[in-house]
Each structure stands twice: as C-alpha cells, then as structure tokens.
Amino acid sequence: MLSLVNPTLKRALQLGLLLLAIFAFLGAGDDAARFNDLGHRLMCVCGCNQILLECNHIGCQYSDRMRDELTAAVQRGDSNDLTLQAFVQKYGTTVMAAPTTTGFNRVAWVMPYLALVLGLTTVSLIVRAWKLRPLVVPAGAVAPVTGAELEHFREQARKDTEE
Amino acid sequence: MSQIGSFALLLALALSAYSFLAGLLALARPGPASERLGETARRAGIATFAVVSLAALVLVIAAFQDDFSIAYIFHHSNRDLPAPYKFAVLWSGQEGSLLFWSLLLATYGLVLRLRHKTDGRLFAHASVIIAAVQVFFLLLLNFAAHPFAIMQGALPEDGNGLNPLLQYPEMVIHPPMLYLGYVGFTVPFAFALGALVMRYPGEKWIHITRRWTMVTWGFLTCGVFLGAHWAYSVLGWGGYWGWDPVENASLMPWLTGTAFLHSVMMQEKRGMLKVWNMWLIFATFLLSIFGTFLTRSGVVSSVHAFAQSSIGDWFVAFLALTFAVCLFFYVKNRSHLRSEHKLESLVSRESSFLFNNLLLLVACFTVLWGTLFPVLSEWVQGTKVTVGPHFFNRVNVPVALLLLLLTAVGPLLAWRKTSVESLKRNFMWPALGALATGAVLIALGIRPWKDMSYLYALMTIMLSVLVGLTVISEFIRGGRVIKGHTGQSLFSSMLQLAHRNTRRYGGYIVHFGVIVIMIGFAGAAFNRDKEQEMGYGDKMSIGAYTLVCRSYTQEDKPNYSSEWAIVDVFKGGKQIETLYPERRFYKASRQMATMVANRSTLKEDLYLVYEGLNQDTGRPILKVHLNPLVMWIWVGVWIMIAGTVVALIPNAVPVHVTAPARVQATPVGAGD
Numbered sequence: 001m002l003s004l005v006n007p008t009l010k011r012a013l014q015l016g017l018l019l020l021a022i023f024a025f026l027g028a029g030d031d032a033a034r035f036n037d038l039g040h041r042l043m044c045v046c047g048c049n050q051i052l053l054e055c056n057h058i059g060c061q062y063s064d065r066m067r068d069e070l071t072a073a074v075q076r077g078d079s080n081d082l083t084l085q086a087f088v089q090k091y092g093t094t095v096m097a098a099p100t101t102t103g104f105n106r107v108a109w110v111m112p113y114l115a116l117v118l119g120l121t122t123v124s125l126i127v128r129a130w131k132l133r134p135l136v137v138p139a140g141a142v143a144p145v146t147g148a149e150l151e152h153f154r155e156q157a158r159k160d161t162e163e
Numbered sequence: 164m165s166q167i168g169s170f171a172l173l174l175a176l177a178l179s180a181y182s183f184l185a186g187l188l189a190l191a192r193p194g195p196a197s198e199r200l201g202e203t204a205r206r207a208g209i210a211t212f213a214v215v216s217l218a219a220l221v222l223v224i225a226a227f228q229d230d231f232s233i234a235y236i237f238h239h240s241n242r243d244l245p246a247p248y249k250f251a252v253l254w255s256g257q258e259g260s261l262l263f264w265s266l267l268l269a270t271y272g273l274v275l276r277l278r279h280k281t282d283g284r285l286f287a288h289a290s291v292i293i294a295a296v297q298v299f300f301l302l303l304l305n306f307a308a309h310p311f312a313i314m315q316g317a318l319p320e321d322g323n324g325l326n327p328l329l330q331y332p333e334m335v336i337h338p339p340m341l342y343l344g345y346v347g348f349t350v351p352f353a354f355a356l357g358a359l360v361m362r363y364p365g366e367k368w369i370h371i372t373r374r375w376t377m378v379t380w381g382f383l384t385c386g387v388f389l390g391a392h393w394a395y396s397v398l399g400w401g402g403y404w405g406w407d408p409v410e411n412a413s414l415m416p417w418l419t420g421t422a423f424l425h426s427v428m429m430q431e432k433r434g435m436l437k438v439w440n441m442w443l444i445f446a447t448f449l450l451s452i453f454g455t456f457l458t459r460s461g462v463v464s465s466v467h468a469f470a471q472s473s474i475g476d477w478f479v480a481f482l483a484l485t486f487a488v489c490l491f492f493y494v495k496n497r498s499h500l501r502s503e504h505k506l507e508s509l510v511s512r513e514s515s516f517l518f519n520n521l522l523l524l525v526a527c528f529t530v531l532w533g534t535l536f537p538v539l540s541e542w543v544q545g546t547k548v549t550v551g552p553h554f555f556n557r558v559n560v561p562v563a564l565l566l567l568l569l570t571a572v573g574p575l576l577a578w579r580k581t582s583v584e585s586l587k588r589n590f591m592w593p594a595l596g597a598l599a600t601g602a603v604l605i606a607l608g609i610r611p612w613k614d615m616s617y618l619y620a621l622m623t624i625m626l627s628v629l630v631g632l633t634v635i636s637e638f639i640r641g642g643r644v645i646k647g648h649t650g651q652s653l654f655s656s657m658l659q660l661a662h663r664n665t666r667r668y669g670g671y672i673v674h675f676g677v678i679v680i681m682i683g684f685a686g687a688a689f690n691r692d693k694e695q696e697m698g699y700g701d702k703m704s705i706g707a708y709t710l711v712c713r714s715y716t717q718e719d720k721p722n723y724s725s726e727w728a729i730v731d732v733f734k735g736g737k738q739i740e741t742l743y744p745e746r747r748f749y750k751a752s753r754q755m756a757t758m759v760a761n762r763s764t765l766k767e768d769l770y771l772v773y774e775g776l777n778q779d780t781g782r783p784i785l786k787v788h789l790n791p792l793v794m795w796i797w798v799g800v801w802i803m804i805a806g807t808v809v810a811l812i813p814n815a816v817p818v819h820v821t822a823p824a825r826v827q828a829t830p831v832g833a834g835d
Contacts, residue, residue, distance in 0.1 A: 043549050049407060051551060054400040097551035099536065104544045108536045112529040112558045119521045127514055 168311040171218035176301040182207040183294035212269040226252040241324035241751035243721035258310035267346040288357030324751025337389035344383025345451040352448035381807040399757035401788035406555040412454030422523040437500040515573035567626040593632035620688035627678035662815040669810025676802030686792025696782040744773035
C-alpha cells in the first residue's frame, strides 16, 4: 500500500510523525518544567518570605496546599497567566514573587535600567568634559610632556619594567 | 544589677555629650584654653568606652546569672541556654544589639582618640563626629530601647529563650563581624566629614583612613558571608542568599564601600574624584544606619528581623539630620574639592574606576529600589507587592557580569592612558583562555541556549577565568622583572613583588577571591532537589548518590529535644558517608528548627533536610538538595580575607605615591 504512495508524501508523513513524537515528548517534560517555573514565580504566603517551591517552614499550613493547587492547574493545562491570576485572586498580590510588568509595577523593572543608562550617560559626559578641560601651568612649573615625546617615555618605561 | 547598668548608660550619655559639646567648642574657638578643653573632650570620649563596656558587661553577667528581673534577659535567654549563646544574648535582641553597636563605636573611638598625635586637629574633628553618633545611640538606649528595663509583676521562673534560629555557632560571630563592619564605617565617615569641615589640605585624611576602611570592609565582607553561610546551614531551604531585606541592608553599604575603596585610589594618585569620594563615604555610612533602620523598624518584612519596634522614627530623624549636615558642609566647602587633574584618555585606569563605581552604584540602587518598592507600591497604588529573588537576579546578574569584565580589564589599564597595543598584548592570552573554557564547558554539556540561567552561568565562569588569568599574568609579569634583577626563583620573586606593593597585589588576591565566589554562584544554575518519604531501608537517588535510610532516633537535652535520621550515602555502589539531618524542638521558646546535614566537596554539596513526619502516613520526609560548587563560595571568602590581610601589611619597600602635582586648574566649575 505504502509503495503506491508518492515518495514525497511518504517522506512528509514520516516527518510529520517524527515531529508529533518530538512534541509529544516535549509536552511530557513540559509539565514538570512549568511547575518548576511557576513555583519559583510564587511566594509561600505563610509569612516565611520564601519562594513557594523553597518553603521548608516546618508545620507550614500553606505551601503543601498551594503546591497541590499549582500541580492541578498545570495538569489541567491552564495557561501560565491564568494560573498566576488564579493565585493572585485567591492569595492577593503578594503571592507573586516579583512585580508584574503592568501598570505602576512596570516602574520597578524600568528604574534599574534607567539608572544604568543615566549613569552611563553621565559618566560619558564627565569623561568628555574632563578630556576637554584645559590645564594651566603656573609660572616656574615644568610643562607637561605630550605627544610623541610622551609615547617615547612610556615605551622606555615599559621596557624598563617588563623586560 | 540593672541599676548599675542603667547608671552606666546614663553616665555614658553624659560623657559622650560632653565629649561632643566640649570638642565642638574647642574647635570653634582655637586657643590655649580651647586646647585644654579639647583634651578634656578627648578624655571624656575615652571614658565613654569604659562606661559603655561596663554596661555591656553587666548585661552579659545578668544573662549568665539568669537574672530574669531584667526584661531583656527574660525575653532572650533561659536557664538551660548553653554558655556561648548566653554571651550572644548581648546582640540577639533589639536593646542588646544597640548596646553592642554603642560598645563597638566606643571601641573604635578609643583607638582613634589614643592615636590623636598623628594629626591633632583632624583627629579632634573626627572625635567630635564620632561622639555625636555615640550620643544618638546612647539616647536610644536610655530613652527608647532600654536594655535594663525591669519586668513588671511576679518574677518569672525561666526565660523565653533565644530564638532557635540564632542557636547556631556562627551566630556567635556573624553579628559581631557585621556590626564591626557597619560601625567601622563611622570612622572614615568622621574623617571625611572632619576634613571637609576644616577644609583639610591634601589627601592625608585618605592615607590616615585607608587602613580603617580596609579593615572595616574586611569585617563587613566576613559578616555578609557568615550570614549567607548561616542561612545555608540553618534555614534549610538549600540556598544561601534570598534577597531578603535584611540581607540587602548588609549588601548596600558593602557595595558603596567597595566603590569607595576603588575610587579613593584616583584621589590619592591623581587628585581626582574628590566630591565623589566624599559622597561615597557619606552614602556608605548613611546606608549602614539605614540598614539598621530597616532591621529595626518593621518597615519591610524579613525572615531575619529578630528585633522590631517603633524606634524607626529615631533613625529617620538621625538619617535626615546627618544628611543635612553633610549637605550643608558640602555646599559650604565644595570649592575645596576641585579636581587637580584631567582625564587624558577613555582607555585608562581612571575611566575603568569610573565605570566600576557606576556599576557598583547601579547594583546598590537596584538593591535599595527592590527592597523599598513594596513600600512605594503600597503608598502609590494601595497594594503591597513582593520583590523576590526573580527580580534581583534578573536585574543584578547582568550588572555583575559587566563588573567582572571590568575586573579583568581594569588592572591591565595604565594610569592616564593605555595604548591599544599594550592592551592587546596583555589581554590576548587571558581572553583566549576564557574562550577555551567556554568551549570546554559546552563540550561537557552546558547548553547556554536552553535556559537563561545556563547562559549566565557560562558567562560567569568564562569571565571569572578571564579575571583569574589576568591576575596570574600580572603576578608573573612583575615576578619576571624581579627575577631578572635578583636571580631568585619566579615564586620567590612573586612573593617579593607582592610584599613590595601589598595594597596592589593584595587587591589582586581579593579579585581572585571574588571570581572563586562568582564561580560558586554560577553553580546555582544547576541545583537539583528531591523530596521523599523515607521509611527504614528506603532508598532515594539524586545525581551520583544513593541515600539509604538506616534509622531514626530521638534525644532529649536540657535546652531542646530532637529527632534525627541516620542516612547512609552511597556513590558508585560504595558507602562514602553517613549523614544525620536533625529537627529540634526548643523547649523554652516552644519553636522548631532544622539542623541540616551537609556533605560538602569542591564539586557539589549533598544537603539533607529532615522535614518531619507526614501527617497522613506518619512516615518521615527527607528533602535532599544537590548544589554544585557551593564550597567555592566559602573558599573564595577566605581568599578575599587573605587578600585584605595582605593589603594591610606595610610595604617591604616604601612606595612613594606621587602627590598630585599642584597644577592650577582653570576655574571651571566642574567638580568630580
């Protein structure tokens, strides 16, 4: 029967089956990875201030239950957003281990990078200003050596100290 | 007993207030009479140390005598508490730790006042500033957090006991180290502010405070990492750093202090960055106080905040006042802080210090921002949010990688200007070594494209190798020069090299320690853990290890009762160790605590936690973590400490730091 099928179609079917198998296996591993990922984006709410999957608080009334809820959500196939949203609705916004990227919470993420960019700009401007700053040699002082003469001295110093 | 302590605290307040006011008067009106007045102020400062020591001693004696009439002893001790922890009671609660802070400050003040002949006037200014800080803490102790407050009603038979989390050997040395760091920054702060107030000429105050700063920084480094080790060993969650507000509070002054240690070299060698350095040390001191405020005020919730009360307002007032004083004198005397040199090239040691400082400060800002954002969020949008490790790691890891890159490049750059050829020559082999390391790691199975944490880990290790090779090449290059002149072996030459310029080569050793720590951090990307109910003879496998539960047992001790598992560890079919993860119930405080069993090697830690019995099945639960490279962190800390000690040793051959040439700059308004 297969011999009757067009070879190109046959190859396409084989490729399709292979891809299906790969996705099936990827899917098998996905649940554990998703559980691990989501569990590290949530906090235990017992007051121990620990990540949900890291809470080892003895006698904790919350972490086991929350982990069970997370497992159920992942097995149901709920999306990440839906799962996290359900936790926020049930336990409040502090259940999220990091600020979201919406509304005012976005400021939390933007500010450090803004500080870095502003800092880099400022340092660059300072460096530029310093480079352009003229030096005045007072009367009687030795004039600074510059240009080729300076390079010559530097090279001499390098040879004296490194070789 | 409590009356002696209370009187000592009042007397200490009176003495330090006198030391401050008399010292201030003596400085305001110079003259022979003022000199005598200044001397009495200095002696009052010295006497403050004796009296504060007496108060601390009384509190420790009260702990050893189980004097539960003192509320502090009742709340933080009990009869069966082992002796070392009774000593640690001094810093285990709010009032005691403030007394301990005051004692350390008085000790630093004592050393400073005894060395006053180095430079009488500058030391007098610093002494007055230290006295002012001392007055604040003694006011707190006398009027807001009195350690000798008396219990009301019938005298209790036994105390509440020390928090179980604090009953661990490291807690006897971790807080003192941390406090020595926090408090120690008061000294360079006092010298900096004193120098600014009196328009002190030159950079001598920096030379005087250099060792103070390094010692203080060393203590803070020890304190921070002892805290990390304590968290790793006691909290039982398998990690050492959780970006908790109190951890962050200790990291912030460390970051600014590290920036100061680097940028101060620019002022010494080139007369640059004077304003910057002044504000860096101000910021470091303010952040130390701010850290204490965070720990005490309850503004942010923390797993480490063992002492909370309403003394936050006092700290806010002190912070505001200190900032105002700093700002006032800066505005008044800023013309004194003009730079004496200009930057000649972007490819120079100076600019590398600038960028190093920028990155350290951005890291500090990020930590501060993340710590306070929950408070800000509640204020702005009415809801509190959590800012946990995910945020801090995501923002700070790239900054740390950039810092590592600078640590590699910086030492290869010359002051003023570096030629591209020189940079290429010095950088080529380390860079090739780093690339080769990356290739080997990928060949060994690290897949950086699979997960961001793998990518970061790979980059961290590669950059660490880069830094390590540049440090080694610096030693070899310098050693060869000495070998050429003396004919000694290369190793002896390198030792001599380090001894000739201990600060520079000690610094390199510290850098080496940092990269060892960073490699340890990178290992966290590959952490694994497993949890399982383990009955007798049950097995659990993780990595190359198989754990077999041999037995469970119980023990009753005066201070606590405990139950623990006896777990045999097999590797390759051969038994290599037996571990005893434990769970304790402290009787006085009626609290549980875990004692982790850890088999630590350079390759990985096998970290075992006994989590207790399953409520449904009655079977014990064990959690095991396999944490690669953790030991590297603790080894790295030792290397850092060794480097700091080397940097503190006087040079064998004095290095004459060229005083910045007194070239008169054109009156451009630019500062640093």
